[in-house]
Amino acid sequence: MSEPVSFLGGRVAEGAVTVRDAGLRGMITLRGDLAATKVKNVVKKITGQAIPAQRKASVAEGRGAVWMSPDELLLLVPYAEAEEAVATMAKALKGVHHLAVNVSDARAHITVEGTGAAEVMAKNAPVDFSSAAFGAGDFRRSRVGQVAAAFWKDEAGAFHVVSFRSVGDYVFDLLRVSAEAGPVGALS
Amino acid sequence: MLTLQCPYCGVNAEETELTAGGEAHLKRETVGSSDDDFEGYLFMRENPKGVHFERWRHSYGCGKWFLAARDTNTLEVFGTYSAQSKEPPKELRDKISAKRPGWSWREFK
Numbered sequence: 001m002s003e004p005v006s007f008l009g010g011r012v013a014e015g016a017v018t019v020r021d022a023g024l025r026g027m028i029t030l031r032g033d034l035a036a037t038k039v040k041n042v043v044k045k046i047t048g049q050a051i052p053a054q055r056k057a058s059v060a061e062g063r064g065a066v067w068m069s070p071d072e073l074l075l076l077v078p079y080a081e082a083e084e085a086v087a088t089m090a091k092a093l094k095g096v097h098h099l100a101v102n103v104s105d106a107r108a109h110i111t112v113e114g115t116g117a118a119e120v121m122a123k124n125a126p127v128d129f130s131s132a133a134f135g136a137g138d139f140r141r142s143r144v145g146q147v148a149a150a151f152w153k154d155e156a157g158a159f160h161v162v163s164f165r166s167v168g169d170y171v172f173d174l175l176r177v178s179a180e181a182g183p184v185g186a187l188s
Numbered sequence: 189m190l191t192l193q194c195p196y197c198g199v200n201a202e203e204t205e206l207t208a209g210g211e212a213h214l215k216r217e218t219v220g221s222s223d224d225d226f227e228g229y230l231f232m233r234e235n236p237k238g239v240h241f242e243r244w245r246h247s248y249g250c251g252k253w254f255l256a257a258r259d260t261n262t263l264e265v266f267g268t269y270s271a272q273s274k275e276p277p278k279e280l281r282d283k284i285s286a287k288r289p290g291w292s293w294r295e296f297k
Contacts, residue, residue, distance in 0.1 A: 054198060069250035070196050126202045141197075142205055143248040 004079065007108040007168040017114035017179040019172060022160070025062070025109045026082030028075040030089065032098030042092040046085045047075050057139040057152035059160075066139050066152060074150070074162070079104055108168025112175055113158040116183045121151065121159050123178045130187055145174045194246040195254050195268050201246055209243030212255045213275065213294065237261050239284055239291045241276060244268075257284060 008021040032039050034051050043051055049058040049065045051073065057066035064076045077085050082102045089100040112120055118129040124144045128134060139152040149163040149171060163171045190203045210233070217229040234240065240260045245253045255273060257266040257280055266287070267280045276284075276296060284291055291297060 069252060072250075126204055140199065141249045142201075148248050 004105065007165045008172055011172065013172075013176040013179065015114070015179050016182070017112060017116045017120050019120075019175045019179055020111045020113070021168075021172065022109040022111050024079040025104065025107070026077040026079045026085070026102070027104045027107050027109075027162070028077065028082060028085055028089075029068075029101045029103050030073045030075055030098065031071055031100075032093070032096065034071060034073065036096060038093055038096050039098065042089050043073065043075065045092070046077060046088060052139070055139050056137055057160075058137065059152070059154065066150070068141060068150065106165055108163050108165045108171065110161045110163070110168070110172055110175060111158050112161065112179070113156070114179075116179075116187075117157065117159050118187045119184055120175055120178045121161075122187060123181075123184075124174055125149070125151070144171050147171065190258075190263060190265070192244055192254075192256050192265060193268050194249060194252070195270055196252040197246060197250045199249065201249055205246065205248040207245040207247040209245055209253060212241040212243045213296075234294060236293060239266070239288055239293050241293060241296075243271065259288070 004024055006021055006023045010023055011021045013019040040051055043049065043065055047063045047065050049063070052058045052065055052067045055067055058064050059066065059076055062076065062078055066074045068074050082104045086100050086102045122129040125142050127140050127142050134153060136153050136155045141150045143149060144161060144163065147163060147167040147170060149161050151159055151161045153159055161171060191200050192206060193200050214229060217226045238259055238261055239257065241255060241257050243253060244256050253271040254268050255271055256268045257276060258264060266284050269277055269280060281296065
């Protein structure tokens with residue numbers, strides 16, 4: 001069997017704002033009626049989190065659920081558990097109209113950390129990143145530069161960016177260059 | 189820059205996050221329709237200077253289609269609403285009437 005590797009093999013761009021390939025992450029797309037009890041229960045069982053409210057991410061210690069749309073969640077689990085989690089869901093949601101797919105290998109996960117992280121994000125996405133408008137646990141699906149991406153802010157103030165793996169290189173370089181260019185002072 | 193509120197995400201999405209989908213509230217003509225009606229459905233579009241209803245897709249966001257009412261002249265946005273609407277909500281029509289008395293668009297006024 002081939003050994004799974006993340007899209008950039010753990011590349012890191014250190015600096016005042018550090019851009020980091022977060023490595024292999026188990027990601028599962030779940031579509032269905034998010035108000036259904038069975039869906040709520042299985043999400044809780046797999047991620048340990050309740051279903052997040054609109055535009056929220058509830059992630060703790062590498063496990064969690066983020067709100068992608070009114071009928072879609074992205075579940076985060078350790079990479080090795082993704083397949084098993086999909087099987088668990090298929091079993092638990094038997095008879096409930098849903099779709100659960102392991103997309104771990106289709107995605108890139110990048111973190112942006114440091115005091116100016118919000119500015120680095122704001123340079124690339126049409127979103128208000130001021131701390132009043134975008135706080136810890138807030139989530140948005142939008143674009144970064146020219147490609148679609150989803151991002152949320154964790155308790156430590158770091159941003160997590162998820163994009164398609166095929167454009168991960170582009171997203172990483174975009175964030176790296178934005179970080180290297182230094183602060184603008186607009187969001188401080 | 190046009191900014192529309194996505195009724196599904198609740199975000200004020202700017203134009204680059206959205207995809208325009210043409211005119212809203214088209215009634216599909218199909219088997220059994222007259223040739224004239226079918227031609228109208230295929231080709232005839234409103235081109236108003238003023239109140240207009242359009243389809244938009246939050247393509248970089250939740251991916252859902254929604255409908256928007258805006259003024260093509262001033263670019264004022266009156267509101268957005270679910271794509272599963274056969275007609276603009278009464279509330280929205282009242283709001284437009286308050287701002288643009290006497291407006292009409294296809295069969296709506």
